[in-house]
Amino acid sequence: MTALFKIAVRAILRNKLRSSLTILGIVIGVGAVIVMVSIGQGAKAFVEKQLESLGTNVLIIIPISTTHAATRGTTGTITLTAEDTFAVTKECSAVSYVSPGIRTTTQVVYGNMNWTTGVSGTGPDYQIIRDWTLKDGRFITQQDVNAMAKVCVLGQTVVTNLFGTLDPVGRWVRVKNIPFRVIGVLFPKGQSPTGQDQDDMVLMPYTTVQRKIMGVTHISYALASSTTAESRFEAIDQITSLLRQRHRLRPDEENDFTVISQVEFASTVMETSHTMSVLLGSIALVSLFVGGIGIMNIMLVSTTERTREIGIRMAVGAKEKDILFQFLIESTVLSSIGGIAGIIFGIFTSKLVSYYGGWPSLLSSPSIAVAFLFSNMVGIFFGYYPARKASRLNPIEALRYE
Amino acid sequence: MGEFKVAALKGVSLSIKKGEFMAIMGASGSGKSTLMHILGCLDSPTLGKYYLEGVEVSRFSKNELAEIRNKKLGFIFQSFNLLSRTTVVxxxxxxxxxxKKISKNDIDKIHQIMRILGIDGLQKHYPNQLSGGQQQRVAIARAIVNDPTLLLAxxxxxxxxxxxxxxxxNVLTDLNHNLGITIVLxxxxxxxxxxxxxVVVLKDGKVLSDTPSSPSAIPAVQAL
Known part of the structure; x- marks a missing residue:
């Protein structure tokens, strides 16, 4: 067997250009399989993490119409107010918690240290909706909101960058030259599925951010949670009709806001990834098939070219199975080389896709193993016919072949 | 319509003794190639029997024939039939x-045979780097490396x-003479x-004559 393997490898190396052209189809096919699987798995992991980090009953209200986002521009962003969220809390039976939100990016200073980060104004329900525990101290209360208290809760990344190993609770940080007392530290959550550091943030009462930092009256989003995961559609309907009424929209007018459920967002991601998987899957299938035919073609040429060699081998005692294996090994080695090259190509491509396309990709060793196995199978499947044809040659005629 | 069945050999009865050096002669179409193929286990007779060392091999399967060729037969061809781009050894x-797996003994044996045949030192050469005579010696080495019962040239x-x-x-004569290898030429x-x-002369698939060759022929040619 090792001898046959040696013969096969040598035959491949003898025609380097021909061999590399032959495996091109396999390279593309296997590469597409790798990209397909890694993107599919990446999307799945993304969705799972997203659901895990936000929960299945979380709804996001943003003050912009999804259908007219482009034409309305930024004018829509001021339509949502904190009063809207109070109304939602009061009127919508399917909604259990609502937290107004407003975000800005600014510099936070402690002593001679400073750190530029996102400052989020929230309500007390934020902690419950996002299911976020505190590492230390306390969270923002309704009293803080009412009093526009100059207090803040820090994410772990901010703590590390401003305080190092010091305990920040009770200390004062400055934002826009206003001192804020640190009342709590959030438990680290790590990276979000999109790769953002969730701990790089400062939370404050939304009223404080509105008046003291930004000088506005609107909010930029609201987070809500439905009573159960199943009631999220009811909650969306209730919020939609309530906000339409509050915003005095005529029946023929578009919504000036959008309510998205986390689950629906996730399923959109899944759908997109599914579409991509199908697309890549068909590319993979077609190129593996074409690659396989290429291998079959080259093996037919190769066995014909080497008819005399086959005759000589048979004359000195090679059995049918020896010849069969020799050429089967050759086609399999050929397609395996294509497979390995395809795996490298696929890994590279999926890294590129996730880097430039912002699409999550996840490479797993089982998927690589499966792709490799697939390339082997192509070699065996498409190499079998030429190999069998070679093994069935009549030694006398093969020896006479010119 | 269709193919004609042509009997290449008719009623050929031959017995070759161990250690014999026999030549088969005949014009093209005399059936000498067919006889050669049957003796070489490359083909099976449609009728009749072929015993090799007392074993009837004429009804053997393709695989069994391959095994016989591998263990008991050696071939030398007109066109040498060496594998190109494959070293001599x-x-x-x-x-x-x-x-089998090639052992140290086999390597020594190959070396010894190469020495006997005067192609020692060409181990790593490729057939296209050798002269015709050298190539045929390599082919002879390949044919006798398995200690064949019968060497077909x-x-x-x-x-x-x-x-x-x-x-x-002369190499073939020596092999027959000194090592006792049975040769059919x-x-x-x-x-x-x-x-x-x-010398066996065939004509139209039949043995025309089967005679010891004139003793004088050998020394005469050897003297050249």
């Missing part, structure tokens, strides 16, 4: 790769000039057939 050990000098032909024929040249000690 790898050509010689070819019968082994279809039967099909027009072994057909592609060689007369001096090299003499060389190669197919040729249409009378002087080449003269090296053998028995």
């Amino acid at each position: 790898e050509n010689i050990e070819l019968p082994f790769i279809y039967s 099909d027009e072994p000098t057909g592609n060689l000039d007369s001096a090299t032909s003499t060389d190669v024929m 197919v040729t249409h040249e009378t002087d080449i057939a003269g090296y053998a000690r028995r």
